[in-house]
Amino acid sequence: MSERESLNSQLEHLQMRYVGTGHADTTKYEWLSNQHRDTIASYIGHPSFVSLFAIAENESTGRIKYNLLNKMINPCGPPPKVDSTTKKDEDEDMD
Amino acid sequence: MEVDKNQVSEWDDSELKKKPSTVSATPRRNRWDETPVSSSGATGGFKGTVADTPNNKRKSRWDETPLNVTSQTQATPMYNLGGATPKYDGSQVAMTPNYSGLVKQTPMIGGQMMLDPQQLQIQRDIEERNKPWTDEELNSLLPSDGYEILTPPAGYVPLVTPARKMALASQTPVSGFFIQDENRKQDYGIDTQGPVDGLSMKPEDKVYFEKILGSGDGEGEENLSPEEIKERRIMKLLLRIKNGTPPMRKQALRHLTDRAKEFGPSALFNQILPLFTSQSLEDQERHLLVKVIDRILYKLDDLVRPYVRKILSVIEPYLIDQNYYARIEAREIISNLSKAAGLACMTAKMRPDIDSPEEDIRNTTARAFAVVASALGIPSLMPFLKAVCKSKKSWAARHTGIKIVQQIAILMGCAILPHLKSLVEIIGHGLEDKEPKVKTITALAIAALAEAATPYGIESFDPVLKPLWYGIRLYKEKGLAAFLKAIGFIIPLMDEGHASYYTEQVMLTLINEFKTSEDEMKKIVLKVVKQCVSTNGVKPQYVREKIVPEFFKHFWVRRMALDKRNYKLLVETTMELANSVGGGEIVALIVDDLKDESEAYRKMVMEAIDKIISTLGAADIGPRLEDQLIDGILYAFQEQSDESSVMLNGFGTVVLAMGTRIKPHLTTITTCIKWRLNNKSAKVRQQAADLISHIAVVMHACGEEQLMSHLGLILYEYLGEEYPEVLGSILGALKSIVNVIGMTKMTPPIKDLLPRLTPILKNRHEKVQENCIDLVGRIADRGADFVLEREWMRICFELLDMLKAHKKGIRRAAVNTFGYIAKAIGPHDVLATLLNNLKVQDRQNRVCTTVAIAIVAETCAPYTVLPGLMNEYRIPELNVQNGVLKSLSFLFEYIGEMGKDYIYAVTPLLEDALMDRDAVHRQTACSTVKHMSLGVVGLGCEDSLVHLLNFVWPNIFETSPHVINAFLEAIEGLRVALGPTIILQYTLQGLFHPSRKVRNIYWKVFNMLYISSQSSLIPSYPKVLNEGPNTYQRYELEYII
Helix, strand or coil, X not given: CHHXXXXXXXXXXXXXXXXXXXXXXXXXXXXXXXXXXXXHHHHHHCHHHHHHHHHHXXXXXXXXXXHHHHHCCCCCCCCCCCCHHHHHXXXXXXX | CCCCCCCCCHHHHHHXXXXXXXXXXXXXXXXXXXXXXXXXXXXXXXXXXXXXXXXXXXXXXXXXXXXHXXXXXXXXXXXXXXXXXXXXXXXXXXXXXXXXXHHHHCCCCCHHHHCCHHHHHHHHHHHHHHCCCCHHHHHHHCCCCCCCCCCCCCCCCCCCCHHHHHHHHHCCHHHHHHHHHHHHHCCCCCCCECCCCCCECCHHHHCCCHHHCCCCCXXXXXXXXXXXXXXXXXXXXXXXXXXXXXXXXXXXXXXXXXXXXXXXXXXXXXXHHHHHCCCCCCHXXXXXXXXXXXXXXXXXXXXXXXXXXXXXXXXXXXHHCCCHHHHHHHHHHHHHHHHHHCXXXXXXXXXXXXXXXXXXXXXXXXXXXHHHHHHHCHHHHHXXXXXXHCCCCCHHHHHHHHHHHHHHXXXXXXXXXXXXXXXXXXXXXXXXXXCHHHHHHHHHHHHHHHHHHCCCCHHHXXXXXXXHHHHHHHCCXXXXXXXXXXXXXXXXXXXXHHHHHHHHHHHHXXXXXXXXXXXXXXXXXXXXXXXXXXXXXXXXXXXXXXXXXXXXXXXXXXXXXXXXXXXXHHHHHHHHHHHHHCHHHHHHXXXXXXXXXXXXXXXXXXXXXXXXXXXXXXXXXCHHHHHHHHHHHHHHHHHCCCCCCHHHXXXXXXXXHHHHHHHHHHHHHHHHHHXXXXXXXXXXXXXXXXXXXXXXXXXXXXXXXXXXHHHHHHHHHHHHCCCHHHHHHHHHHHHHHHHXXXXXXXXXXXXXXXXXXXXXXXXXXXXHHHHHHHHHHHHHHHCHHHCCHHHHHHHHHHHHHHCXXXXXXXXXXXXXXXHHHHHHXXXXXXXXXXXXXXXXXXXXXXXXXXXXXXXXXXXXXXXXXXXXXXXXXXXXXXXXXXXXXXHHHHHHHHHHHHHHHCHHHHHHHHHHHHCCCCHHHHHXXXXXHHHHHHHCCCCCCHHHHHHXXXXXXXXXXXXXXXXXXXXXXXXXXXXXXXXXXXXXXXXXXXXXXXXXXXHHHHHXXXXXXXXXXXXHHHHHCCCCCCECCECCCCHHHHCCC
8 A cells, every 4th residue: 555655756747847737726817827838838849830820920930939948038027917816815715 | 588487388277276376477388398487487478578579569478468368378278389399480580581581671581591492392391290289289299198297307408409499589578479360370381371461472572561461451550650651551551562453452552653753762672672582582573563663763763862772773783684584574663763862863873882992893883874864864964984994993983984984885885986986086095004904894894885886887996996906916815815705896897908908917817716626716706707807898808718728727616516606606607607608618618527427516517507508599509419409408307316406497498499409319318218207206207207397399390290199109108107296297297298299190199198197186185286277277168079078078077176276377277168068069068067166155166157257258258158147147146246247347348349249138237237225236237338338339239238337336436445546447338338428417416515525526537537538528528607707618619710
């Protein structure tokens, strides 16, 4: 039993090593930021995507890549202000 | 107080009743009691002692007034062993009171303790048998009529031997009470239950836990001082840890650790350390105590400082214990101790021992310091070491200091490398010390450092090279040995040029020392030769001319074979020489010794030849040498009298290496084997059979099929062998013959051989089972048509029993054989047998059966098996249904892609299983789904897999680890087959669920998905609307040109 549990916790440990993974307390903002970053990374990794965007936006591919890279910093805009009291209340409601 | 016997037995009754008033004045003693001291005085004395130790909670009848005593005695006739029996008494005294004193006062155990537990046990036993008669026993033995009980004469003084006197003198009144209590319980040598939690304990333990014996009910706790209550509490916890069941132990250990600070170090160590020194301590108990000490050290931290010395004095001797684990655990404690107490404290406490006149103390201290160094790091100990190694006060301190360095090297291995230079520097001067012992230990320390540093760090040894080199010319005997050892370890570190130069230099001395008769020197010389010869820089030419002749002259002598370590070293060194100059040459030098008179020597020769030929091959062995070699080996093989496998292995190796060149000798070898198969000794027969399996391949390569058939017939005749070891070997030999000559050419024909094997399958011996099943499996695989179907069915039934075998190899062979048999005779009958076997209780048996079913399905195509298997699921029996599901799981695992044709067939069954109330059903069905989906990836089975996913998914909230694991694996399998998008759709619902429990597991599934298909998820993420300042939409994906 304990072996299995430790196996599970090992699995969790492994998962934690990936930035994009989440847990029960992950917020919508965090989750979506990761999604956006993954998406941008994927765009840049596929040149045909970049070409498509370049045509659509009427920019050079270099500019497109540059813009995408810049977007990696805060892909979804600034993080929402955390209101600690309301958050706590929410949590209590949830459980 | 054993002397004063005022208790009265019923023998005295009448008199007492007649004149009760006189009891206190002139008490009538027990007739069997020889001790004439007046009772009133004695009782008074007792009272005194009791008053002295008011805290002793064990109240004795001696506390009462004499009158009271009388009545009590009448009520309960006493076994007054204590007083009546000098001998028994004495031993009791020797055993108990001293310990009780010791436990309280000093952690060390006195001289009496030196008896080992067995001796104590025997002594106790003898005394138990020789103990004198009690009144009660006498009453029952002697008739009451016609006998009179006489009072002892007035002037009678019992004979008191000096030993008894001593024993009496040494006992303390307090422990006297203890003895009385013991006697009341009358230990008949049966291990009675201890009072604490019903734990049993060894009689030797009782002395430690004396205080809590008989106080299990907690009587009179209120009379104790807080200190004593604490003491007893610790004792109870320790006893629970030492003798308790695992849960009890765990709890006690946690309790003890949690309250370590509260108990305080003094109370704890006063209890633990005496236990540690107990002679009767077993490995397991010692391990537990080590654990206790470890934990409390961690808790107490620097509070232990005042006790460091005490702990060390108890633990250090274990550093040189014979038991490896004892040494390891002692190291662990010292290492933790040094972490808790700190370096300053440790050095301060161990310092006095550094120049102790006792060699042993210095030795253990050096080892303890090495442990401290490994715990706290070498650099922190360096200044101290430097000072000690340079100590002017006494050579002993320098000796210990250098020994510490040696021990550090041995203990830490290559971890010394960063400090190598400074370590060599601080001991370097020791090579020129005035004291020969210091010189020797310095050389040994350098050897240890070089060994630990291999193959790096030659530059660090520069400063000591010169003195070492002068040293080997100057010194003799022991000193020289140490210096040679150091050089031997340094040479492999050098580059080629230097190595060859220094080897030549050292070789002169070394060759001189070949002659030595000293054992230690011999070992070192062998080792150094090995190290020198194996370095690159030494030319084969040089070795051949300068080293080999002398070496063989002095070392390849019979005497070397007698000592196991010499023997091993010599073989290794010779191997190294052969590496350098070539195998043929070396073999030629020793081959004649295969016919030596001494068997041990022949064995050593054989082992060397075996090693040389197995690594270097037989290519450079000429025709003449070949004849000599085979001749010698045959002689040695035939002449061997003991049971070792050296000759056998050597024979096998040589024959294999020679290959077809062995052909001319095969007839001789076979004759020898045949003759030996008939030998009276079982071991000889076994070796002969083993030899056949060794050389069968070569025999076949030589084209000697006829010879092999002949051997096959002979082996067949020997199948009635009664020794299982031999029978196993014979089966192995048969198997090797069948393997090389094939089923059709085999003699005896398979149809005769197999029926002979069937009864052997019943044999319970592992070796027989394994070889027999291998052989049967081989026949079933290759030559099944030679045998009747009925015979195969019979074997099937035998095989079912094999599934119970402990050895995995046997079970695996049995399961595979089922497959072969099913292929040969069709799956129907075999399957019926196997399905029936699903009903048995034994789990391992069922698991193996399911594997066998799956294998049968794999070999005979699933459609032959599935209908029957699925029909079996209708039996309303848990084991059977689970067995069916498990078989399906294995089946889909084995058949892989083929599974696509069977998914629709089994889906209804899996639906049912996945909805079952029983968790094991769902678990096994989940793993079936996993294997199934992994098998059919990309084969267009998505429809039914999605259907199954809908049944798998609700198990997401399962809490049992096995089930949830199976669930996760099923999802993983389905992800591969269905693509991550579908699974993601299922997952999205729960990621932001209000309940944390739901979110936990859903995120886990999501993470699983994310890690394995990160990029495939990108197009599948849901569209999220923007929110305030945050852009959540991925507009790029919506571009249309």
